[in-house]
Amino acid sequence: MRSTPYLALSASALLGCVEDLNLPKPRIHDNPVLLWVSETPDFPTCPGGRLDYWDGWTDVHTDPQYQNECGTCTCGPAACALPDRMLVHEAPLCAGEEGIKIDLTSAADPPGHCVELSSPIPGDAFAAVTLKPPTMASKCDASEQHAPPPLSGTYARACPWIGKYTGKFDGSVCIAPDDDGSCPLGFSARFEFQEKIRDARTCTPCECGAPVGGSCVADVLLFSGASCSHMLHPGNGIGTREQLCYETLEDFPLTGVRVVFAQDEPGTCSPTTPVSLVDGTIESGETRTFCCSSADLMEVIDANDDN
Template sequence: MPSEFVAHEAALCADEGISVKFDTATYQRGECIKADPLVPDEELASITLNPPAVAPRCEPSQQLTPPPLIGIFARACPWVEGDFADFGGLTCIAPDPDGSCPPGFSGRFEFQERISDARTCTPCTCGDPSGGRCLADVVLFRDTGCSDLITLSNGVETPACIDTQPNWSLAAARVILAHEEPGACSPTVTTSRVEGTIESGETRVFCCTERRVINDD
């Protein structure tokens, strides 16, 4: 939405004029917006109305994330002596010093600790937008409460100059998006690539059994 108009002391917008700002970034639904600065009637002979602007660039609709890691994952929990009747996993111990599993614990599993997933996906990118069309209705007021109307301009699509009448001061405005046709952007990078590495830590070996009861002997 246009965030500033230009107030001119000369008719037909013939001088450089001064910029008058309106906080349309905060107020985009036709709320009353105070002019900054206020322009008294003796300094106002014409006004340049600026149109809405099509966004200068397009963002991809989705930024992708790397595919999930697929494999067998394990969580080692402290061993508590007694009956593991409700335990849904395997009962495991550390291997012997030579790396072998003792009798009764024939299930040998190797896992790597502290997996760090540093993968990212390269972004897709878009070209400049084209074909968009936006129009705004601009209502100007003599007072900051938007009750004393001075002029209404419908369908502002290009910069437009309006001459003012005597006693027209500029104190506030309502700016309403009247028509919006989003433009289109052609993709410039259509393929997202996975970059980065998966870093693994120390290898841990578990010797496991499906037994649910372990006795001290």
């Protein structure tokens, strides 16, 4: 959006009498610039790919209704997890703490698929198994981390003047004001911007309370045949606070395991902080004044210079 006003004289009228006009030109010692102004921070690329530009803004603010808030805090579920291991005991009644550990971490991806043992456990070494319970996550994660509310204002980019106006850059030619602060004839469009340092605002994190409710119940299915055939024990209904011991009554090897959910109802959490708040400020630098000419007038200057 162009906010610099055009002069009333049209380019065609000026071209007819350009030699009779005392057309102003940027004073070289003022480091003239091409000034882009917009209500959106979509800064353009400077002509010639110049990187020594200056960015500024003015009247930067947020909607008063939301200036101190980033958003409402919500919490995700406390997920259920299938048992990640079991122990195979050679002695009955799961006696002693020692046993052959069977890793079941892969049983959850996807749930219910056959976990075949790389080395089947023979029947004479398989008297009982300790079935570990499923678990529920001890906490809930905040479902969203918010960003600060968007800014509104007027934005500017001052690019080095490359000696002539370029129509590909939607801006005006500007110089510094006179010593008394006034703008000279032909550069009477006056703008003031503060240097744009950075938006240093962040949002306070959302936090969640302890999980409540939910139900995690697993079935651990044991098999003695290839590809999880010939079920030995269904292991049904193992809750989160249970650790079951199952004794084998037949002399069969253990060759595979399936683990599935009988109930998968995650717990829920309430946010301990209902709202994420804005923390930090917008950082601005010194104010800079620009005295600007219309693009139409500078096009006439360039055309005259070419002749």
